[in-house]
Amino acid sequence: MNVAMNDTTCCPSCGEPGKPILEIPEVFNGHRFSLHACDSCELIYTYPFPSDALLRDIYSGEYWTREKTTQKQGAIGGLVNWFNEIRLAATVKPLLQRLPSGASILEVGCGSGQLAKYLKRKGYGVEVTDISREILEEIRASSGILGYCGSLEEISFPHQYNGIIFNNVLEHLPNPLSALEKANHLLTAQGLIFIEVPNIAGLQFRLLRESWYHLAIPAHLFHFSLQSLQKLAQEASLDITWHSTFSIRTSAAGYVASIFPALQPTKLRQHWSKFRLLSYLFLQMSFLPLAFGEAVAGKGAVIRALCRRKPQ
Ligand SMILES: [Zn+2]
Numbered sequence: 001m002n003v004a005m006n007d008t009t010c011c012p013s014c015g016e017p018g019k020p021i022l023e024i025p026e027v028f029n030g031h032r033f034s035l036h037a038c039d040s041c042e043l044i045y046t047y048p049f050p051s052d053a054l055l056r057d058i059y060s061g062e063y064w065t066r067e068k069t070t071q072k073q074g075a076i077g078g079l080v081n082w083f084n085e086i087r088l089a090a091t092v093k094p095l096l097q098r099l100p101s102g103a104s105i106l107e108v109g110c111g112s113g114q115l116a117k118y119l120k121r122k123g124y125g126v127e128v129t130d131i132s133r134e135i136l137e138e139i140r141a142s143s144g145i146l147g148y149c150g151s152l153e154e155i156s157f158p159h160q161y162n163g164i165i166f167n168n169v170l171e172h173l174p175n176p177l178s179a180l181e182k183a184n185h186l187l188t189a190q191g192l193i194f195i196e197v198p199n200i201a202g203l204q205f206r207l208l209r210e211s212w213y214h215l216a217i218p219a220h221l222f223h224f225s226l227q228s229l230q231k232l233a234q235e236a237s238l239d240i241t242w243h244s245t246f247s248i249r250t251s252a253a254g255y256v257a258s259i260f261p262a263l264q265p266t267k268l269r270q271h272w273s274k275f276r277l278l279s280y281l282f283l284q285m286s287f288l289p290l291a292f293g294e295a296v297a298g299k300g301a302v303i304r305a306l307c308r309r310k311p312q
Contacts, residue, residue: 011038012049013177013222013232020047024210024217029057033217042228044200049174050218058219059131076274083281087249088118094242094306095163095194096122103162106186108152108179109169113139120145124163129155152179160188166195168250171220180236184309193238193307199245201225203294204254204301213257213264214250214301226303238307245300251291254301256283 011018018036021044031054036047050058092115099105102123107116110128113135119126120143129148130136136147148155153175164183170176183193198214199205200223205212215223224232226243233240257264263280294300 011036011041011043012045012174013043014038014041016040018045018047022210024215026210026217028218029054031218035215035217035223041231042225043232044223044225044228046217046221046223049221054218055174076277079281080277084114085118088115090248091115091167091196091304092119092165092194094244094304095165095192096124098192098306099124099162104159105163105165106157106161107165107167108183109166109172110139110147111135113143113145115165115167116145117143127161152182157186160186160191162188162191164191164193166193166197168196168198170195171197171216171222171224174221176222177232177235180232180238180307184236184238187309189309191308192241194304195229195307196247196250196302196304197224197229198250198254199225199299199301199303201227201299202245202301203297203299204251204258206299208255208258211258212254214254224303226298226305229303229305233305233307234310237310239310240305240307243303243305244295245298245303246292246295247300247302247304248288251295251301252284252287255287255291256280 010016016038018038020034021037022035024033024035031050034047035044037044102125104125105119105127107119107126107128110116110130113128116126116128116139127146127148128136128139129150129152131150133149136149139145139147148157151173164186166179166183170179173179180193187193198220204214226245230240260283261267263276263283268276268280291301
């Protein structure tokens with residue numbers, strides 16, 4: 001059963017009652033939030049569930065500028081671009097190595113379009129969705145990538161895809177189950193869905209609790225563990241066929257951004273200096289062994305998963 005959004009007494013995914021597990025002391029636009037856990041579907045969700053108006057506030061204005069300014073000039077710019085290219089390649093490597101070259105890929109919630117542009121440079125037939133018409137027009141103008149505006153469920157697509165990507169997107173969606181069900185229908189027979197989400201069952205959340213950068217409340221509506229993601233995938237008639245709890249792009253960055261808030265990506269872009277940028281890169285390198293070690297133990301900061309349609 002699905003309950004209406006903003007009906008905050010029950011789990012927004014399955015409708016069963018949830019219980020509080022963590023108060024968030026920070027106030028957002030005059031609202032306070034906590035984390036609630038659902039015993040039934042094992043999802044952890046942001047409570048109260050943000051209203052449509054608050055979600056509009058979150059995604060208006062500056063939200064999409066987060067990754068726009070990454071193409072920098074000079075030696076430092078070269079270093080940043082090289083670092084970004086490596087991180088993008090590593091992010092989607094498990095998907096790309098299982099797809100034929102030139103495969104068709106849909107990226108859901110493409111944000112700045114950085115990953116989609118990388119895929120296009122690598123020769124894939126990439127298309128994107130987002131809720132910002134403005135950013136889709138910008139991506140189309142700069143790279144020719146076709147974009148669909150709106151939520152995945154409401155868009156009608158003319159064809160299916162070999163790969164569908166939810167890169168740090170599923171946790172933002174009011175109904176992740178219906179999004180995965182739609183993605184299932186959009187997959188070709190041998191198609192694969194790639195998902196990356198923060199891992200609420202990882203060591204970083206245990207250590208950092210409400211200061212954990214990847215909680216991102218209230219923008220993140222759901223907080224997944226491998227177990228709850230597996231349950232959700234099963235509900236959407238998908239099998240998780242591969243997973244990892246390490247991401248070179250977000251694992252070490254989670255420690256740096258949580259412990260040194262001044263070095264969070266948004267703030268770095270607002271107050272850019274070579275010193276701050278080099279500090280950020282140096283700290284990320286320093287935290288990499290810890291981030292990698294916790295992932296070896298299955299307790300990494302993110303869940304990266306590949307899913308395919310369950311056999312009929
Ligand atoms: Zn539930």
